[in-house]
Each structure stands twice: as structure tokens, then as C-alpha cells.
Amino acid sequence: MENIINDYDKFAEKRQQDLINGMKPSHRFVEKPMMKSMLPNLKNKKVLMLGCGTGEESDLLETFGATSEQLTGIDISNKSIELAKKAYPDKEFIVGDMNELPFESNSFDFVYSSLAIHYSATPEKIYKEVYRVLKPNGLFLFSVGHPLRWASEEKNIDDETLRIIGCSKNDDGNKVYGKYHTFEKHVFTSFAWQNDKEVLAFYVGSPSMHFKLLREANFQVLDFTESRCIEEAKTVDMNYYIKNSEIPQFMAFLAKK
Numbered sequence: 001m002e003n004i005i006n007d008y009d010k011f012a013e014k015r016q017q018d019l020i021n022g023m024k025p026s027h028r029f030v031e032k033p034m035m036k037s038m039l040p041n042l043k044n045k046k047v048l049m050l051g052c053g054t055g056e057e058s059d060l061l062e063t064f065g066a067t068s069e070q071l072t073g074i075d076i077s078n079k080s081i082e083l084a085k086k087a088y089p090d091k092e093f094i095v096g097d098m099n100e101l102p103f104e105s106n107s108f109d110f111v112y113s114s115l116a117i118h119y120s121a122t123p124e125k126i127y128k129e130v131y132r133v134l135k136p137n138g139l140f141l142f143s144v145g146h147p148l149r150w151a152s153e154e155k156n157i158d159d160e161t162l163r164i165i166g167c168s169k170n171d172d173g174n175k176v177y178g179k180y181h182t183f184e185k186h187v188f189t190s191f192a193w194q195n196d197k198e199v200l201a202f203y204v205g206s207p208s209m210h211f212k213l214l215r216e217a218n219f220q221v222l223d224f225t226e227s228r229c230i231e232e233a234k235t236v237d238m239n240y241y242i243k244n245s246e247i248p249q250f251m252a253f254l255a256k257k
């Protein structure tokens with residue numbers, strides 16, 4: 001399976017602005033609330049942020065007790081790390097690939113990764129690397145796209161484009177929409193709330209696939225959550241709220257070394 005070449009640098013500045021202004025509904029109303037519900041106490045913990053982008057997630061981690069001196073972020077995008085360093089000069093940010101972490105074994109108490117691991121064709125490699133750099137009993141919290149949403153198939157029905165996952169009702173029907181169990185690359189065009197088009201490719205796999213890979217990397221899986229939109233979204237976009245409270249957009253795992 002080939003690795004993905006997304007132009008992360010091109011969108012780094014725009015992504016940073018959108019995050020700061022709350023203009024990324026999936027982060028504000030869906031994914032970050034899910035991560036918040038699973039974060040442990042980070043007081044006196046040495047923390048690694050994997051695929052940290054422009055570093056805004058460090059604000060969230062600090063509300064759980066992490067401190068600037070204890071936080072390190074790594075991202076493959078030069079531009080994102082440049083922006084992160086400017087915005088958070090008191091924290092450590094480095095350019096690097098999460099598939100081959102440039103850290104000594106047993107270095108961190110906690111590894112956090114928000115919507116980054118699904119850009120890798122080899123999550124098993126990342127899980128082994130995270131296991132290696134965690135201290136004994138260290139925790140790993142990460143989120144990725146949920147297949148129910150992202151492995152679905154686009155279909156035009158009644159003049160509307162739908163994302164469908166399902167199959168023929170009757171035994172003699174042979175229609176299957178979507179690929180829940182196949183780990184493969186999907187390409188999406190995102191318009192967010194503006195007209196600014198961002199084309200992104202990422203890999204989508206089933207929860208059971210991630211469970212299996214985590215266990216093969218020797219992790220003990222402690223918790224698993226499928227995202228639901230928070231009520232606050234109702235005041236901004238009712239359709240967004242309804243859709244994302246019924247269909248999970250993301251999922252998150254908490255695992256222990």
C-alpha cells in the first residue's frame with residue numbers, strides 16, 4: 001500500500017486560522033469533545049503530540065495538567081511546525097515522521113494523536129513506535145476517521161448526493177455500498193464552511209482492525225469511543241448537528257503499554 005502525499009504545508013496557515021476561529025466544525029463540535037471525554041490527568045506527565053499540526057491541541061492538553069516544558073509536538077509538515085513554533089515559543093516542536101519516531105525508547109508518559117494516524121498506510125508501524133517510546137504503563141490516546149462515515153460510498157438519490165453504507169435487503173440482491181472492512185485509501189474534497197476546497201486522502205479501517213493492530217503491538221486497549229456531535233452545534237448549524245449526532249465521524253482509542 002502506498003503512502004499518501006497530501007500537501008499539508010499548503011493548508012497549514014488556513015487550518016491554523018480556522019482552528020483558532022472555531023471554523024472547523026469537525027474539530028470544535030465532534031472530534032475535540034470526544035478526545036476531551038477520554039483525556040487522563042496529565043499533571044507531571046511527559047507528553048508527545050503526534051501529527052500536532054500547528055500545535056493548538058497543546059492548549060487542550062494544558063487544561064488537563066500538562067505544562068509547556070513537558071510537551072513535545074512532532075509533525076511531517078515544515079510549515080505547520082514553523083507556525084507552531086511561532087505561536088507557542090515555550091514548547092518543543094520538531095519536524096519528523098510518526099512512522100519512525102526520532103525519540104529514545106521509554107521517553108514519554110502519554111502520547112496524543114488527533115486525526116493524524118489515518119494518513120499512514122502502516123498504522124501497525126506507528127503503534128509499535130508509540131509502544132517503544134512510551135514508558136511502562138504509559139498511555140496512548142488517538143483518533144482516526146470512522147468507517148461508517150468515511151468508508152461509505154457516494155450515491156445520487158432523489159437529486160441529493162448521499163453517503164451510503166449498506167447492502168441489498170433481499171438475499172437475491174447483490175448490491176453493496178461502501179467498504180467497512182477494507183483498509184484502503186479514500187480521497188475527499190472538503191469545503192468546510194467556506195468555498196475553499198481542500199483535497200485530502202486518508203486511510204480508513206474498521207475498529208476491529210485497529211484493536212487487532214494495537215494488541216499485536218502489545219498494547220492493552222482501555223477505552224474506545226465513537227464520536228457524537230455536541231449540543232452547542234445546534235446553535236450554528238442544525239443539519240450538521242443532526243447528521244453528526246447519529247453517524248460517527250471519528251473514533252478514538254485509549255491504550256496502555
Ligand SMILES: C[S@@+](CC[C@H](N)C(=O)[O-])C[C@H]1O[C@@H](n2cnc3c(N)ncnc32)[C@H](O)[C@@H]1O
Pocket residue numbers: 008019050051052053054056057074075076077080096097098099113114115116119120
Ligand atoms: C488533520 S491534521 C491534525 C493536526 C492536529 N493534530 C489537530 O488536531 O489540529 C493532520 C496532521 O498530520 C500530519 N501528518 C501527516 N502524516 C504525518 C506523518 N507521517 N508524520 C507526522 N505527521 C504527519 C499533517 O502534516 C497534519 O499536520
